[in-house]
Amino acid sequence: MTLQRPESIDAALALLAEGGGTILAGGTDVYPALRDATPPECMIDVTGIEGLRDISLRDGIWRLGAATTWTDIVRAELPQLFTGLKLAAREVGSVQIQNTGTLAGNICNASPAADGVPTLMALDTQVEIMGPEGRRAVMLQDFIKGPRAVDLGAGEMITALLIPDRAGQGAFLKLGSRRYLVISIAMVSAVIKSDDGVISRAAISVGACSPVAFRATALEEALVGADAAAVAGLVQAADLPDLTPITDVRASASYRQDAVRTLVTRTIHQAMEPPHVAG
Template identity: 55%
Template sequence: MGEFSRPTQLDEALQCMKQGSWRILAGGTDFYPAQGDRPISESLLDLTAIPELRGITREDSGWRIGGLTTWTDVVEARLPAAFNGLKAAAREVGSIQIQNCGTLAGNICNASPAADGVPPLLTLNAEVELASPSGARRLSLADFITGVRKTACRQDELVSALFIPDVGPQSQGSFLKLGARRYLVISIAMVAVMITPDAQGKIAEARVAVGSCSPVAQRLKGLEESLIGQAAKSGLSEAVTAEHVAGLAPINDVRGTADYRTDIAAELVRRALERAVAPIGEAGPA
């Protein structure tokens, strides 16, 4: 077995990273199941004793989500309606026990095409803060995840936080996921939406992201552009066409065929849009 370290401060963890190669451990909800009965040969850097990496805080220009923040933390946090999609996704991640331990940072670092947190984080324009012994840098989430199980995180870096830039106070988020059963399931397809209305109740900005239908979850830019200026109310789903999801690249696997994933992605987009505009329609124009 390699070395094991459980620092209590971020600086201490970064100093450890100067000394060889480490496997970063946060919630461990992916690491331990993948390990199985095999002996652990890697050196483990356990971050769970670093309080500065945990929690959700308000900053001048947005929200900071610490790298150790769990899905349960997200569910319980008081956040604007723009985060409703992320909260809904948090409730879909495994069981309650997994939600209590698993972290948002671990979810994006795992870089699975079916990572539940990625589509809603994309609609929030999330940025990833990477810390290393030489300093810190930020990348957009879209630039951070580069492929299946691949990220732009360097060997000497760890994800210290996610940053969510400010969104409009009237913005509404939503999230829908389809699996072979209701809970404890890997997605066949999933969709996150965020709608921002203007003072007249028209869509000023739309963000739509689809996961499990391409190597990396992706925004539907064509659909987003077509929604601008439309009334943010029931019936918006009629704007979605097959052309809007044609750029997805789903695969055939045991959970569904590529054609099925494409069809269901379009339907989930329609339903997620209706769910996002429902509270706006109830409130009426500002």
């Protein structure tokens, strides 16, 4: 196995075009996935590429470089829209994992319990991809096709995550068997815009309760015009067709079915709280 450290996206794409290469950034998913298997012919370390770890706002779009780490997110000065993402960042493994693991790596791993996916989905994130055919962008919910399956073709790599800048406050809650260093039983992210205590826009995502995290679109529509007191009733009555939890060593399907609605209600309430309380 060889290790290459390209200094530009074009150089990285050229290496990918040769075949047999694997993109390496944080390595927190790549190396454990190898186990005893034969390593790839070439590891392509993209952490030296300029701009791939930048966070910037331009023309109403936040651009988070693909190699941005979870610690970068925690430390970045971002608006309340990103409060949920910051909270999720603190839940990704240990501090050591947060220091090296990247946003792009988390979504490429495509685990049903990936902590970053629901929060990024609630932010209407697009995945920017570069490859032999040039640049393309795809919504995150379309990029993740299933467990460990993503819309990334041969010779392609993620270069950034693109998030529209808008009013609203984010929130994130995770249910596990203990507070930290645990795989989720269920998790919920919300972005809520409220005016005088009344919801004017809502985005709700649920993770670890289906093969792929999903947006609760029917609930989002029902929440518009509601105040905090009405939230619990609307959540309990909501049709959540994508909520298809399994029974595993962490929890039963029936427990997840019940628990997730409570979690959704609490997350929405958190996103409606004053910023100094929610953050």
